[in-house]
Amino acid sequence: MRYRRSSAPGATFFFTLVLADRSSGLLLRHIGALRSAVRVTALHHPFHIDAAVVLPDHLHMLWTLPAGDADYATRWMLVKAAFSRALPRDETIDASRARKGERGVWQRRYWEHLVRDDDDYARHVDYIHFNPVKHGLVARVVDWPHSSFHRYVEQGVLPADWAGGSTMIEGGFGE
Template sequence: MDYRRIWHPGGTYFFTINLLQRKNNDLLIQNIQLLRDSIKAVKVNHPFKTHGWVVLPEHMHCLIELPANDIDYATRIRLIKMGFSKAIPKNERRSAIRIKRGERGIWQRRYWEHLIRDEADFQVHLDYIHYNPVKHGWVKQVKDWPYSTFHRWVERDVYPLNWAGIDENLYGVE
């Protein structure tokens, strides 16, 4: 399959990054501080602005903006994944191919990325990030999920604290 990535200097991107073994895996939230440390370390040499982030037990979504003349989101994602992988004990199952390549068996090799096109696209993806714990059934209300940037946006008066409860119609579609 031919994967084509869009490289836009200073672009804002939405990402979905999955663990390799998603079923019954809570590795990310059990090691949330190690993940935060990895993100923070990457930002030192490869800065980016975080607009939104949610970490679920086995995957995460983020909305980040690169510096004005920078297109290299791939290095940032690779380094975040690598930093996290190096920080946790080596006790995961690995395939023969991963062993041969010296790879950990933590992350899916690929990730999904989307270049944000405009303000409406930005808002839809920011909403998606924050609603995701409800969508997956981890909580009934967005405010109850501790591993997201939702509360930062509440502090900025962008979202009300009670936004997007389980019964709310998120996108206004009947």
């Protein structure tokens, strides 16, 4: 089955990627490998990370692609492959993946959403930054270290006490 993906050169997209084993915590245990995979991919296939959060079992990112370029699928394939190659081969692999020579690190598919306007962009940035609180990992957004929230605070875009532990952000956005 072929999945239809949005195609808008130079656009901004929201993504959710999830580990195959949601109980593994691989993303945080190997956060350096994930950062490296993203950095190396961006060197060869540029994109701008507008916002990001990494949780134990999934991540959300908001990317803006270069003008004339809509190929986020190749970028995610490269990120997922580089991260997977950096890990020990100790995950459980089902028969379907084994036949295809795949690792069992990531869920095969991911959620993508073409950001439509400034309000949509702002909602997704807020969702990304509030996600660790939503999942009960911290009481305050500022307490989660693996988030672009800290860059937003450093740049004066958001105050450090933004969303102060309330549950003001609603919505599912790909989960």
